[in-house]
Structure formats: structure tokens, C-alpha cells
Amino acid sequence: MNFTLPRQKSGSAASARIAISVAIIAALGLPALAQAASFQLPVGSAATLGRAGAGGSLYDNDPTAAYSNPAALGFFTESVHETTFMGLRPTAKFQGNFTDYAGKPISGSNPDGFGRPKFMGNGASAFKINDHLVIGTSFNVPYALSSHYNSNWAGRYFGNRTAIRNYQATLSAGYKVNDEFSMGLGVIASYTRATIGTTIDAGSTASLLGRPVPPQAADVYLNVNAKRSVEVGYVFGFEYKPTDRDRIGASYHSRIQNTLSGTYNLSGSATGLALIGAAMPGVGLTGRGSARLDIPATANFDYLHIFNSRFTLGASAQWTGWGTFKDLALSSNGKQLVSLPQNNKDAWMYSIGGDYRFTDRWTLHAGIAYDETPTVDGTRDPRLPDGSRKIVGVGFGYQATRKLKLDMGYQHQFVSNVRVSQQNQVLLGAGIMNGYFEDSGDLLSLTATYHF
Numbered sequence: 001m002n003f004t005l006p007r008q009k010s011g012s013a014a015s016a017r018i019a020i021s022v023a024i025i026a027a028l029g030l031p032a033l034a035q036a037a038s039f040q041l042p043v044g045s046a047a048t049l050g051r052a053g054a055g056g057s058l059y060d061n062d063p064t065a066a067y068s069n070p071a072a073l074g075f076f077t078e079s080v081h082e083t084t085f086m087g088l089r090p091t092a093k094f095q096g097n098f099t100d101y102a103g104k105p106i107s108g109s110n111p112d113g114f115g116r117p118k119f120m121g122n123g124a125s126a127f128k129i130n131d132h133l134v135i136g137t138s139f140n141v142p143y144a145l146s147s148h149y150n151s152n153w154a155g156r157y158f159g160n161r162t163a164i165r166n167y168q169a170t171l172s173a174g175y176k177v178n179d180e181f182s183m184g185l186g187v188i189a190s191y192t193r194a195t196i197g198t199t200i201d202a203g204s205t206a207s208l209l210g211r212p213v214p215p216q217a218a219d220v221y222l223n224v225n226a227k228r229s230v231e232v233g234y235v236f237g238f239e240y241k242p243t244d245r246d247r248i249g250a251s252y253h254s255r256i257q258n259t260l261s262g263t264y265n266l267s268g269s270a271t272g273l274a275l276i277g278a279a280m281p282g283v284g285l286t287g288r289g290s291a292r293l294d295i296p297a298t299a300n301f302d303y304l305h306i307f308n309s310r311f312t313l314g315a316s317a318q319w320t321g322w323g324t325f326k327d328l329a330l331s332s333n334g335k336q337l338v339s340l341p342q343n344n345k346d347a348w349m350y351s352i353g354g355d356y357r358f359t360d361r362w363t364l365h366a367g368i369a370y371d372e373t374p375t376v377d378g379t380r381d382p383r384l385p386d387g388s389r390k391i392v393g394v395g396f397g398y399q400a401t402r403k404l405k406l407d408m409g410y411q412h413q414f415v416s417n418v419r420v421s422q423q424n425q426v427l428l429g430a431g432i433m434n435g436y437f438e439d440s441g442d443l444l445s446l447t448a449t450y451h452f
Contacts, residue, residue, distance in 0.1 A: 042411070043067060043122065043142045045084050046445035047355070049409030050365030050395020054353035055314020056302035058239065058247045061451070063124040066136025066172050069237040069251035069300065070184025073134035073174025076126050078451050084122045086445040090114040090413075092147075092385055096420070096435010098154045100201065100215035106431060107216060108154035114439075118146050120165075131176070136186070138170045143192075143295065149382075151199070151221070157424060157431045158382050160221070161197035166190060166295060172235065180241045188233040190256045190295060196224040201431060202272035215431075218272035226262030233295070247304040255321065256295040263287065297321040304354075313354035320347050322374030347372040353393060363397035365409060377419050385437035387418035395445075407447040415439035 042049050044057070044064045057065035057072045063080045065072035092114040098106040124138040143166035151160060172186025203217040237251030266273065266285040273285060298321070304314040323346040353367015369391040380386070395409030417436050424431045 041088075041120075041142055041144055042086075042443065042445075043140050045082055045449070046086075046395055046407035046409035046447035047363075047365050047397055049086070049411055049443060049445045050367065050393045050407070051314065051353035051355070051409075052351045052367030052369040052391050052393035052411065053318070053349070054316050054351040054367045054369070055304045055312075056249060056251075056300055056316050058249050058302050058304040058314065059312070059355070061126070063126040063136065063449070064122075064138065065174065065184075066124045066126060066186065067138040067140055067168070067170045067188075067235070069239065069249050069302070070136055070172035070174045070186045070235060071182045071237040071239040071251070072249060073126055073136045073172065073184055074132065074176035074182030075239065075241075076128055076134045076174070079126060079128045080449060080451050081125045082123065082447060082449045084445060084447040085119070086121070086443060087117055087119050088441065088443050089117045090439070090441040092382075092437050092439045094155065094382065094385075094420070094435055094437055096433070098157075098434075099432045101430035102215055104215065106154045106157070108152045108156065109150065110154055111150055114147050116146070116148065118144070120144065133176075134174045136170070136172045136174065138168075138172075140168050140170075141165055142168055147382075155382050155433055156199035156219070157201050158422065158433050159196075159198050161195070164192070164194040164196075166192045170235065181238070183238045184236065184251075186235040188235060188253070188256065190231045190233060190258070191228065192258055192260060192293065192295075193227045194224070194260060194262075194293070196226070198222050199268075200266075200272070202269065202275050213271065213275065218269045218275060220266050220272035221268040222264060222266055224262060224264045226260040228258045228260050228293075231256050231258055237300075245306045247302075249300075249302040249304075251300045253298045255297040255324070258293045258295060260293050294324065296324060310357040311354070312356075313352070315352045316350070318349045320349075320374070322347055343376050344374040345376065347374040351391070355397075361399045363399075365393070365395035365397060365407070367391075367393045369393070371413075373418070375418075377421065380418060380420050380422075382420060382433070382437070385418050385420050385439060387416040387437075387439060389416065389439075389441075390414045403451045405449045405451075407445075407449070409443075409445045409447075411441075411443040413441035413443070415441065 057068045061076050061080050063082045091112055093112050100106055120141045122140045127135045145162055145164045147162045149160050169189045170186050174182055174184040176182045200220045202220045203213045203215045233254040233256035235253045239249040241247050299319045302316045306312050322344040349371040351369035356364045371389045373386045373388045375386050391411055391413050393411045397407045399405050417438055419436050422433045
């Protein structure tokens with residue numbers, strides 16, 4: 001990940017300018033490490049949520065196959081449209097302490113920056129062309145993050161606000177080769193927006209640069225608004241039916257390269273702004289910048305067994321290529337100025353679950369999953385203090401009419417306590433964060449599916 005700056009000036013002006021630049025790249029780039037279990041959202045219907053993702057889109061006529069595995073479209077028996085609404089309520093409470101570079105506790109409160117509910121919607125359609133070809137479309141929000149700590153938070157120098165969403169629209173096709181095998185291919189259009197806010201301890205930075213200002217005495221707030229025009233990726237997959245009761249599927253979503261660009265501005269303490277202005281003559285408190293924020297590649301492996309007309313059980317494994325995100329590099333005129341290590345690792349999610357039909361109208365969905373975190377101690381960040389999680393899902397489906405089906409799905413996520421131990425870059429004040437987060441999450445989803 002690279003952030004390119006104009007040529008640096010010498011002396012304290014250059015140092016201060018690098019300090020602000022490091023803050024900007026941190027604000028733009030650190031949410032990328034939030035591409036973890038909490039940032040990667042479930043993509044599918046309420047029924048999929050209730051099953052904890054087990055079996056993927058191998059269930060009959062599930063239009064989310066247009067995104068997850070277009071090969072499953074090939075076995076559709078009719079055209080289908082589906083609309084899903086999802087609400088999320090994560091929680092993350094910090095236990096520990098913050099100190100400035102002089103070793104004094106940082107003043108402020110300790111709120112839950114994730115406690116506000118978030119809402120979003122997905123949609124998918126499948127259009128049966130003939131007995132072999134089905135076209136699918138989908139619109140999803142597969143990656144999203146929203147955290148908001150107040151301006152008086154004791155950890156404000158490590159991040160205040162993060163709001164990031166990745167929207168993906170897919171056009172795909174599934175082709176049934178024969179009654180046992182199908183294959184599929186799709187094109188993905190991806191668009192990302194981000195708003196990031198953090199506080200700079202200009203007092204600590206000034207003190208470290210020889211200015212007579214104490215730590216925590218001149219806070220400056222940095223806000224970054226960034227977005228990316230549409231980028232393109234692809235998905236392909238296959239489905240195989242070795243027997244009338246078994247289905248095996250696999251799919252691959254490509255990595256999508258993103259370079260976010262946007263504007264930043266600085267506000268807050270008059271003393272802090274004056275310090276920055278004095279150290280950066282001729283440079284305003286607003287500007288433009290860019291940072292790399294790639295959408296990682298994923299691979300899914302799904303299995304479904306139909307025991308009888310009432311009971312179906314599925315299992316899935318998903319690999320996500322977070323390991324490509326190793327560091328954040330700040331460069332100027334081809335020369336690297338700062339490198340912030342991240343060292344994320346690839347991660348897997350495993351799930352098992354299925355459906356039980358009580359009657360012709362009512363169906364139970366249930367499942368469990370284990371989702372690994374790609375983040376590691378030492379680089380984990382309060383914008384998303386992510387840990388490995390155990391997931392329990394449950395839901396119900398109601399066949400309202402022959403053509404209309406309604407589903408509700410709920411998940412609770414039990415997240416392992418995660419260590420967060422960091423020291424800020426020297427030019428950002430050199431404050432220390434040491435402790436752990438107690439996390440959990442709840443998701444509720446509602447889906448309407450119409451067969452036409």
C-alpha cells in the first residue's frame with residue numbers, strides 16, 4: 001500500500017509534514033486490516049444467515065448463487081428474485097490503559113465504539129433462459145465497517161471514527177452441462193467509499209520536535225473522505241451432483257485492486273493547528289491523498305446432502321486471502337519514508353448447518369461456524385479489534401404462497417478476547433495502547449423470495 005507525497009522540505013518542517021502524512025496514511029490505510037471476520041459480511045439470504053453459511057448456494061433455486069457460485073444457477077427450475085435486509089449490532093469494550101509519550105495516562109472516557117446498529121440490503125435475481133442456461137444478477141455489500149468513538153475517548157490518538165463500505169454488483173451465468181455437472185462465470189463491479197477520522201496529539205509531536213507544548217494539550221482532528229471509481233473482478237465455479245442426494249460446489253472470487261483517493265482536512269485546537277501551520281509553511285490544512293485498499297480473493301467449498309424431503313444438511317469452508325496485506329508503505333518521489341507493518345495472514349471459516357421442514361409451510365434453519373481472524377498481535381487496531389469467533393445461527397422460513405417465501409435469520413457471534421498492544425509512530429506522539437477488547441456481535445436478517 002503506498003501513499004505518495006510531494007517532495008519534502010528539510011528540517012523540522014519536513015518532520016512535521018511527514019508526521020501529518022503518516023497520520024493520513026494511517027487513517028486511510030489501517031481500516032484495511034479491518035478486512036477481517038467482522039469486516040467481511042455474510043452475503044446471502046436470511047436462510048443462509050440462519051444456517052451460518054453452511055452449504056452455500058447449493059440449496060434449490062437460491063438466487064444468491066449469482067454472486068457466491070454462479071454454477072448453481074444452471075440447475076434452477078424457474079426464475080427467482082430475492083430481496084434481503086440485514087441489521088448488525090457489534091459490541092467492543094476496551095479493557096486496559098492509554099499513556100502518552102511521557103508515560104502519563106491519557107484523559108478521556110471509554111465508550112463502546114461499535115454499539116450503534118447498522119443496516120444494509122442485498123438483492124439477487126435469476127432468469128431462466130432455457131433448460132441449460134440461467135442468467136443471474138446481484139447487488140451486495142460484502143465488506144463494511146462502522147465504528148465511532150467520541151472525541152473524548154482515551155484512545156482517540158489511535159482512531160475515532162471509521163465508516164467504510166464496499167458495494168458489488170454482479171452479472172453472471174450458469175450453464176448445466178448435464179444432469180450431474182454445471183459451471184458458471186460472472187463479472188463483478190466493485191465500488192468503495194470510506195470516511196476515516198483520528199486525533200493527532202500535536203502537543204506530543206511538538207514536544208518531540210523541540211516545541212514547548214505538553215502532551216494532550218493541542219489535539220487536532222484529522223478527517224479523510226475517500227472513494228474509488230468502479231473496479232472489476234470475476235467469479236467462477238462448478239457444481240457436481242454425484243448422486244440424487246449429494247451436491248458438491250466450489251467457487252473462486254478474484255482479488256480486486258482498489259486505490260482510494262480523496263481529501264483530508266485538519267481541525268480542532270487553535271494551538272495545534274498553529275503548530276502544524278508553522279511547521280508546514282505554504283501548505284494548507286486540507287489536501288488530497290490516495291491509498292491502496294484491495295478486496296481480497298476468496299475460495300469457497302460447499303457440500304450438501306439431502307437426507308429426505310424434510311431434512312437437508314450442508315457444510316462449507318471458505319478461504320480468504322488476507323495474507324497479501326503485509327504493510328502500509330509511505331513513499332515520496334520513489335523513496336520510502338515510513339513502513340507500518342500489518343502482517344495479516346490468510347484465514348478460513350468452517351460451517352455446518354441445514355434445514356428441517358416441519359410442515360409444507362414452515363422450515364427451520366440452523367447452523368454453527370468457526371471464523372478465524374487474519375489479524376495478529378502487535379498490529380491489531382481499535383478501529384476493528386477483531387478476534388476469531390464462534391457463530392451460532394438460527395432462523396425460520398414461511399412459504400406464504402406458492403410463489404412467495406419469507407425467511408428470518410439470526411446469528412450471535414462469540415468473539416475471543418483480543419490483545420491490542422501498540423505504540424504510535426514517534427511523529428504521531430508515541431503514545432501507548434495496552435489492553436484487550438471484549439467483543440461480540442448480533443445479526444438479524446429478513447428475506448422475501450418471489451418465484452415467477
